[in-house]
Amino acid sequence: MRALTSLAWAAALAGAAPAASQTLVTSPRPDSVDVTVYRAPGRDPSTAMELDLLQGYALIAETRRVSLPAGETELRFEGVAGGIVPQSAVLSGFPERIVERNRDAYLLSPASLLERSLGRHVRIRRTSRATGAVREHPAVIRSGADGAVVLQTADGYEALQCTGMTEQLVYPSVPPGLSASPTLSVRARSTQAVSATITLTYLASGFDWQADYIATLAPDGRTLDLFAWLTLASNDETSFPDADTQAVAGRLNREAVERERGDDGALRLRCWPSARTSDIPADAPPARRQRALAAARFDSVAPVTVIGAEDVVVTGARMARQEELGDLKLYRLPEPVTVAANGQKQVAFLHQPQVAFDLVYRQRLAAGSDYDALQAQRMLVTRNRPEQGLGLPLPGGSLQLFAAAGGRPILVGQGALADRAVGEEVEIQIGEAAGVVTRVETIEFGDDWADYRVTVTSDQQEPVRFEAEFNVGQDERFRPRTRLARRDGRPLWAVTIPANGSAELRYRISERGR
Numbered sequence: 001m002r003a004l005t006s007l008a009w010a011a012a013l014a015g016a017a018p019a020a021s022q023t024l025v026t027s028p029r030p031d032s033v034d035v036t037v038y039r040a041p042g043r044d045p046s047t048a049m050e051l052d053l054l055q056g057y058a059l060i061a062e063t064r065r066v067s068l069p070a071g072e073t074e075l076r077f078e079g080v081a082g083g084i085v086p087q088s089a090v091l092s093g094f095p096e097r098i099v100e101r102n103r104d105a106y107l108l109s110p111a112s113l114l115e116r117s118l119g120r121h122v123r124i125r126r127t128s129r130a131t132g133a134v135r136e137h138p139a140v141i142r143s144g145a146d147g148a149v150v151l152q153t154a155d156g157y158e159a160l161q162c163t164g165m166t167e168q169l170v171y172p173s174v175p176p177g178l179s180a181s182p183t184l185s186v187r188a189r190s191t192q193a194v195s196a197t198i199t200l201t202y203l204a205s206g207f208d209w210q211a212d213y214i215a216t217l218a219p220d221g222r223t224l225d226l227f228a229w230l231t232l233a234s235n236d237e238t239s240f241p242d243a244d245t246q247a248v249a250g251r252l253n254r255e256a257v258e259r260e261r262g263d264d265g266a267l268r269l270r271c272w273p274s275a276r277t278s279d280i281p282a283d284a285p286p287a288r289r290q291r292a293l294a295a296a297r298f299d300s301v302a303p304v305t306v307i308g309a310e311d312v313v314v315t316g317a318r319m320a321r322q323e324e325l326g327d328l329k330l331y332r333l334p335e336p337v338t339v340a341a342n343g344q345k346q347v348a349f350l351h352q353p354q355v356a357f358d359l360v361y362r363q364r365l366a367a368g369s370d371y372d373a374l375q376a377q378r379m380l381v382t383r384n385r386p387e388q389g390l391g392l393p394l395p396g397g398s399l400q401l402f403a404a405a406g407g408r409p410i411l412v413g414q415g416a417l418a419d420r421a422v423g424e425e426v427e428i429q430i431g432e433a434a435g436v437v438t439r440v441e442t443i444e445f446g447d448d449w450a451d452y453r454v455t456v457t458s459d460q461q462e463p464v465r466f467e468a469e470f471n472v473g474q475d476e477r478f479r480p481r482t483r484l485a486r487r488d489g490r491p492l493w494a495v496t497i498p499a500n501g502s503a504e505l506r507y508r509i510s511e512r513g514r
Helices: 110-115 286-295
Strands: 023-027 032-038 056-068 071-078 090-092 097-103 121-127 134-141 150-153 156-159 166-170 183-190 194-217 223-234 240-249 312-315 321-325 328-332 337-339 343-356 358-366 371-383 397-405 408-417 425-445 449-458 464-471 476-480 485-487 490-497 502-511
Touching (some): 183 194, 194 343, 358 449, 449 464, 449 490
Antiparallel strands (some): 032 056, 056 194, 150 156, 223 343, 240 337, 358 371, 425 449, 449 502
16 A cells, blocks of 8 residues: 555545546646735734644636637646635636636545545555465455445455455556545636636635744844744645745634545544354343453554654745735745745744843732742833834744853743734833842731832842832822822832842821722
């Protein structure tokens, strides 16, 4: 079965071969293709893609040149995406009309190949475990892949792989109706023979993309060099060579559509127990009967090679350019690329060499609680405008922060960036600061009130900016001894802590109405 297991998992036409009154025309591949990738609707842009189960999708536009005879034709578009959403397919360029269209239903797999060969002549190849001798015998398949596969040979009827020898089925050819690549078929009707350029546009699942940012701190600690990759991913079985490729940022109102996969296409074989059925008492408990049957059971799963989405192809010679698409943003790759099956590709799309930012140490506290040695969170804070060295839409994604040490880049923080439009504030949490510590303690209390002291210490060699936000309960009244600002409805204590110094805040919490 070597030839069988090397074939890719694919789709075929839904139904039998075309009727005698129809002409079969096959378009084996597109002449040109355009791929636009959309992010997974339910995934936060700052969350990494699940490469084994991509939840985004792509809009694929294929151009094909076809010649149709007069009359009714079944036209097969091979090489479409395996995750095609059939109801989204739009065909243009036909001189007359389309009668119907079909998404492939049968998959070229061990199970479907056997199922479509029912009643056909094959050869069974047997290898002796003792001597290694290989022999082939003609056979006819008499039962399908659901359960034991029954073969008729010159010696009678027998089940596949139940003789104790290694057995393989050798097929003379692929049965009609199976294709070596995912296929969409349409039935067209024309009054005369024509040649036409057809455009096939459809949605396909199993794609996604994200932005990956690399920020490098300048020696002065006040600016950073911001670079970003656009990472495209596909776990579809179809590759699209030399495709004009785009990625769209923003949220669309689109319902999730389950991918039509069918079963996994594996061939699972079962043999009868070597004992007689009369050896198993009819009144035996179900568990005992199952153990007795399982002891003689032989399962065989045909191997299927799957290429993991782990190899990343990087191209950075030219950068993707941004275009407006209504409320969405479109990033167009500067040159055609191959959107490979089960692969990733990275293209540079942003480089801002001098982005001004503030490093803020931030903490969020429940106003009526004590804390001991809380480490503050480090935040990169800036605003998305030209004055700060930005001023362009920023799609969400991961961020790696580096600083130079000894002439080499050293990773000093990791975080994530949400989608940010021009003019919005940008805040990126990059990790805890072990040297900036917050303590909150109750210093005095009464029946319906308590006084608290917040102490923040820093071991940094330079002054640092610190912010604390307080969550106040609905039945609590917050009374600081120092006038505080507010952010998002919460009291905000913003203070500069001197080098190797500390700062203190006191406040009272009382029951509301007292």
